Amino acid sequence: MELAIDKIGDVAAVAVPVDELDASNASELKRDIAPVLLANSKVVLDLSRVQFMDSSGLGAMLSCLRQLNARKGDLKLCGMSKQVRRAFELVRLDRILDIHASRAEAVLAFQAKPAPVL
C-alpha cells in the first residue's frame, strides 16, 4: 500500500491509507511500513482513515511498536475512531501503545520528551 510520510522535525508521521485493517491487508501494511521503521526512530501512525481494525490489525500495530522499541525508538498512534479504540481496549493494547487524539498532539508528545530507553 502507498504510504504518505510527513517528516515533522525528526518525527515521521505515516497515514494508514485504508478504511479497514483486517487479516486481508494487515500483513501488507507490516511489509510496507518496515522501511519507515528502519529509517526513523520516532514514528506516528495516523489512523484517521481507519474505521475498522481486527486482531490482525492490532497485531500489526504491536509489531511496529516492538520493531521501534528494539532500536530504541517509539511509536505513537493518533486519529482513532471509536470502534478502533474499543478494539484496542478490548485486548488492552491501549495500555501498551501511546494513543493521542490528533497527529499534532502525538508529534508534540515526541518533542516533549525523548524516546524512552528500554
Add this chain to the structure above:
Amino acid sequence: MQKDLRILHLEDIPEDMELVDRQLRRAGFAFTLQHVTTRDAFRQALEVFRPDIVLADYSLPDFDGLSAIQLTRRRDPDLPIIMVTGILGDEAAVKVIKAGANDFILKDRLARLPMAVKRAVEEAEQSRSGRRAELELHSLNAELEQRVVLRTIELQEANRVKDELIASERAVCLELEQLRSREVEVGLRIQQSLLFSQPPDIPGLEIAALTVPSQGIDGDFYIFITHNDRLLDVVVGDVMGKGVAAALLAAATKMEFFRAVNSVLADARSGELPQPKDIVTLAHAQIVHQLIELESFVTLCHARLDLDRRVLSIVDCGHTGIIHWHPTTGRCEMLHGDNLPLGIREGEIFDQISVPFEPGDVLLFFSDGITEARNAAGELFGVERLTAHVEANAGLEPALLADSIRQAVGVFAGLTRLKDDLTSVAVRAKTRPRAPEAHAGIEIRSDLRELRQVRHFVREFCEALGDPVPGEGVIDALVLAATEAASNIMLHSCYGRSDQSIHMEAVALPEEIALKFRHVGAGFDPAIVAPTVLDGTRESGFGTYIIARSVDEVRYSRDERGRNCVALTKHRNNGQKGMYFDGTGNR
C-alpha cells in the same frame, strides 16, 4: 550232584589214574573222566571236552602242572583246578596256589580228593553265579541308567512343550486382550464420530443428548434431522448386539436414514415434506435384507416435532417409547407405537401416531440401558422409576435433566457395572416460541478479501432491525466478532484455499442476535487454543479472545450435514454480560 561231573585228568601214570577214579567213585560221584598226558591234548580237551573241574599232576614228562594252571585260568577264571601230586615242597605249593590252583592233594592223601573236588566245584559255581549276578546287576544298572536318561529327556521335552504351550497361551490371551481393547476403541470411535451427533440449534426447542458408554459398545445411536427452524426429526435407535459389529450396523442404519430422507425429499413435490413413516419405510427397505442376513434387528423411534402445528408424530418400532411430560398436570405419559423392529420382515409398512404437544412439554427419548440398569439386588431401574424421576426433575433444563438421569441410574446401580450404554435425548418446547424477527444469509468464499462483505452483511442486518434497536456498541461488537470468526475459518479451516464456501446466517430474536458460520473442512477446537497473552509480548492470538469478549455466547458444533458450525449470540439491549461492549466501560 545233579549231573555228571566232567573231569579232565592230567596224569601220565595209569595207576594214579586208577586211584583217582576209584576214590571219586567210592565217594559216590557221578562223573565222566578224560585223561590227557600232553600239553596239546590238555589244551584241546579244555576246548572240546569242556570240563567242570581239572585234576592235574604237578610233574609230567613233557608238560607241567603250573602251565596247566595257567592254561586253565586263561581259559576260564572260574574253572576249578586241583593239583594231585606225589610230592610237593612248600615252595612249590606256594607257587601252585599263587598260580591260581584251587587246592592241592598229595597222592598218598587221596581220601581228601572227593571233598576237595566237591568244594572246588561248589566254589566255582558260586563264583560263576556271583559273577553272573554282578554282570546282571551291572547290566541292570546300565539299563536303569539308560532309562533315567531317557525319562529325563522325556520330561525335559514335556517341560519344553508345556512352557511353549504356556507361552503361546499367554500370547494368545494377550492378543485377544489387545484385539478386545482395540475393538472397544474402534467401537467408541465409531460411536463418537458416527452414531452420535450434536443436537441442533433450533430457536423453539431446548435439546440435550447424553450418552454414557458402558464397558462394551452398544449399538445405540441417535439422529437429528433439521428440516427447518420449526421442524425437527429426532431418531433414537438401538441395534441388537454389542461390539464393533453392532456399532457398524448402527452407522449403516443411520446412513440409510439420511439417504432415505434425501431420497424422499427429492421425490416429494415441492413444499411437501415426507412423513416419518415414509422415511422409516424407505430406510427399512434398504437395510432389511442385510439385517435379516446378519440375524440382527434395530429398535427405533422416529419422532417429528412440528413447532408450528404443535404436533408430535411418532413411528415407534419396538423401541422404548417416549416419556411425555405435561407441565399442566406435572405428570408423564408413555408414548408407544406398535410397529415391529427394523429387520424383522421384508416389505414392512410402518404406522405413525400423532399427539399434540404444548410449549413447556418435555419429551424424553431413552435407551433400554437406562431402564434395564440393575442394582446390587438385581432389581431393574425400570420405566416407573424413570417416569417418577422425570416428573420430579422436569423443571430442569434438558441438559441438566439428562445428566440427573445419568446420576440417578448411577446411584441406583451403585457399584454394579453398567451392562449397556445409557443414552437419553431430552427435548423441551420453549414456552414462548420465538419466531425470528429477521433472518438473512449469504454465501462467501474463504478469501480474506471477503471479510469486508462479512462486516457489511452484519452491519446492514443489524441496522435494519426494529425495536429494541441494537445499539452502536452491540453492532460494532458483532461486526468485530464476525470478522474474527470468519478470518479464523478462512485461515485455519480451509487448508489455505480461497475457493471454499462459507455460509453465513444472521437471525434476530426478540432478545438476541445470532450469527452462524457453516463450513466444511477442519473444525475448531476451542480447547486447544493457547491462552491469549495481553501483555504486549504477542502480536497474534487475540482473535478467539476478542470473539469471546465481544459476544455473550460462542458455540462450536457440527451440524447434521457434517458441517462445522460457529454460532455467536449477543443480547440486543447492549447486553449485561459483555465485558466491554456493555456501554459502562467496565473491564
